[in-house]
Amino acid sequence: MAIYLTATGLHKPKDKITNEELVSAFNAYVDNYNRDNATAIEAGDKTALQHSSAEFIEKASGIKSRYVIDKKGILDPNIMAPIFPARKLGEELSIMAEMGVDALNQALDNAGLKAEDLDGIICACSNFQRVYPAIAIEIQNAVGMTGGFAFDTNVACSAATFGIAQATGMIKAGLAKRVAVVNVEITSAHLNWRNRDSHFIFGDIAAATIIEQSDTPKGYEILDCKLFTQFSTNIKNEYGFMDRSEYLASGEEMHHDIKEPVTDKLFLQEGRKVFREVCPKVSEIISTHLAENQIASEQVKRLWLHQANINMIDLILRTVMGKDADKNIAPIAITEYGNTSSASPMIAFHEHQDGVSSGDLGVICSFGAGYSIGSVIVKKI
Numbered sequence: 001m002a003i004y005l006t007a008t009g010l011h012k013p014k015d016k017i018t019n020e021e022l023v024s025a026f027n028a029y030v031d032n033y034n035r036d037n038a039t040a041i042e043a044g045d046k047t048a049l050q051h052s053s054a055e056f057i058e059k060a061s062g063i064k065s066r067y068v069i070d071k072k073g074i075l076d077p078n079i080m081a082p083i084f085p086a087r088k089l090g091e092e093l094s095i096m097a098e099m100g101v102d103a104l105n106q107a108l109d110n111a112g113l114k115a116e117d118l119d120g121i122i123c124a125c126s127n128f129q130r131v132y133p134a135i136a137i138e139i140q141n142a143v144g145m146t147g148g149f150a151f152d153t154n155v156a157c158s159a160a161t162f163g164i165a166q167a168t169g170m171i172k173a174g175l176a177k178r179v180a181v182v183n184v185e186i187t188s189a190h191l192n193w194r195n196r197d198s199h200f201i202f203g204d205i206a207a208a209t210i211i212e213q214s215d216t217p218k219g220y221e222i223l224d225c226k227l228f229t230q231f232s233t234n235i236k237n238e239y240g241f242m243d244r245s246e247y248l249a250s251g252e253e254m255h256h257d258i259k260e261p262v263t264d265k266l267f268l269q270e271g272r273k274v275f276r277e278v279c280p281k282v283s284e285i286i287s288t289h290l291a292e293n294q295i296a297s298e299q300v301k302r303l304w305l306h307q308a309n310i311n312m313i314d315l316i317l318r319t320v321m322g323k324d325a326d327k328n329i330a331p332i333a334i335t336e337y338g339n340t341s342s343a344s345p346m347i348a349f350h351e352h353q354d355g356v357s358s359g360d361l362g363v364i365c366s367f368g369a370g371y372s373i374g375s376v377i378v379k380k381i
Contacts, residue, residue: 003171004212005164005378006219007113008350009106011099011206015071019054019064019200026199027051028077050196057200062310066203066338068188069095080193082186089130096129097138099206100182104143107180107208111219115143119176121150124163124183126341126368127190128152131241139182148176156235157306157368158227159183159342160207161376164364165225167211178212183343190237192266202267203338207346220362220378226289228281228373234273235369238265279312282367283319289375295361297321300329302362304352307334307344316365328355342366356380 030049040046057063068074073083087094093101100123108115123136136150155162160183167179187202211222243265290297297320305313310332317330331352333344340347345366356362357380364376 001213001215002217003168003222004214004217004219004381005209005222006212006214007107007111007210008346009103009108009110009208010347010350011103011106013067013069013099013204015068016065017068017071017074019057021071021075022200023052023054023057025075025077025080026193026196029080029194032077052196052199060309061200061339062313062332062334063200063338064335066200068204069186070188074188074193082188084189093142094129094135094138096123096125096135096184096186097142099186099204100135100139100184100208101142103184103206103208104139104180104182107210108143111210111212113178113210115145116147118145118178118180119148120167120170120179121145121148122163122166122179122181123150123152124159124166124181124342125152125154125185126156126159127186127237128154129186129189135184136182155229155342155368155372155374156370157308157339157341157344158366158370158372158374160209160346161225161364161366161374162227162372163342164209164211164222164376165227165374168222168225171211171213178210181209181211183207183209183341183346185341185343187267187339187341190239190267192268195268197271198267198269201339203340205337205340205343205347207340207343207350209346217381220380223361223377223379224289224293225377226285226292226375228285229370230281232277232369232371234277235267235269235371237267237369240265275309275312278367278371278373279315279319281371282365282373283316285373286316286320286363286365286375289377290363293377295377299361300363301360302352302356303330304345304349304362304364305330306366306368307332307337307348308339308368310334341368 070082134152140150163181184206333347367373
């Protein structure tokens with residue numbers, strides 16, 4: 001009996017930030033910083049900050065806008081961070097669960113299923129707002145799934161494909177017949193909005209995918225999955241529950257002022273190194289995966305790639321499919337959504353299936369911190 005990817009769902013936050021709005025706030029912060037530190041800058045003790053621009057952002061990344069849960073705090077030059085009122089666990093849904101529930105309910109509706117039809121839920125994300133109880137179990141309870149299992153997993157931007165591979169493996173092992181993979185990304189909270197090199201990269205979103213075993217072919221058959229990891233610190237986010245103890249050990253005071261948030265452990269990457277090291281490896285993994293399944297690259301009609309950077313997408317497309325490859329093979333979602341970490345290839349998949357016909361082959365591929373790379377070969381029914 002085959003295993004199929006039968007439906008997807010997508011939750012978009014209500015707020016949207018354009019490059020122009022973001023740049024206006026960032027440049028106001030830069031002006032304030034340079035003015036307040038003018039003496040130290042002139043003495044050479046501090047370095048003056050540089051303005052950003054909408055043109056720079058679009059050229060560097062392809063991004064024109066992004067969705068976020070709270071734009072007011074992000075666009076305030078004195079704060080530059082999203083503001084989320086606390087929610088009491090057990091009495092109201094966490095923000096992550098709320099987003100995940102909406103995306104999952106959409107996916108269930110699109111699959112013609114109910115929550116009780118699921119055997120498992122995997123919440124696969126790059127960040128979690130708490131360690132436990134698992135966000136996946138909270139989602140399980142909220143959608144009314146009374147049996148089965150749910151758990152969280154984290155492989156950064158590759159969490160979606162790793163989650164699909166986990167779901168597929170569990171179904172093959174007889175642990176489940178239907179599993180939902182939910183990717184909830186509140187990346188606005190892990191981003192240093194005062195860093196010119198990365199303040200524009202991420203957006204918030206939630207995606208959900210239904211994986212099921214069926215006698216009746218439907219959706220996309222999952223032909224094979226391939227996973228790869230290799231340790232690197234070129235993309236990292238070290239913020240965590242041990243920070244308190246590390247601060248105590250260092251003798252420094254804990255810093256709780258939201259106007260001056262601790263930023264040295266938030267998202268940080270060596271962009272040029274990542275581009276140079278990750279793109280060739282992603283192309284190698286996809287090409288090897290296709291070869292292992294006796295599939296020639298010209299047979300692939302669609303590459304739903306992680307929306308990390310438009311230039312990375314273009315390079316991977318040309319390396320795998322040939323230098324003259326049709327750009328429509330690798331659809332772009334990053335322009336509107338920004339980089340949404342684990343959810344990004346599923347956004348591309350959710351929104352760009354036009355032109356894919358019965359029997360066509362495609363690859364869902366993610367890549368990110370770790371380094372981690374996941375490739376899923378699918379065939380349209």
